[in-house]
Amino acid sequence: MNKVQILREEKNLTQSELAEKSGLSLRTIQRIEAGNIPKGFTLKSLAKALETEPEILFQNENQNSEISRAKIINISSLSFLLLPFGNIIIPAILTYRTKNKQTKALGVCRT
Secondary structure, eight states: OOHHHHHHHHTTOOHHHHHHHHTOOHHHHHHHHHTOOOOHHHHHHHHHHTTSOHHHHTOOHHHHHHHHHHHHHHHGGGGGGTSTTHHHHHHHHHHHHOOOHHHHHHHOOOO
């Protein structure tokens, strides 16, 4: 269930009612709730109809998990308090094991 569907149901609107209120087609609403990400006019119309900001409708959940992963890597550098050289070994392992290139780039120190 995505944010659009949650907000629509909170306002007790059907997909047809949301389509009419936003000026979009029913098929467009169905596509958005199925996972398509709207842009431009469609996003603004939808946000206005749901009485919210466009940024709130489609916050990137993967981005939040990437930031969390980067935070864990950074915090793990404190492991030297318990394990000698832990501040180097543990962050290096976590950085190496991440699949996201951007997170990996954040954890790599370049000289």
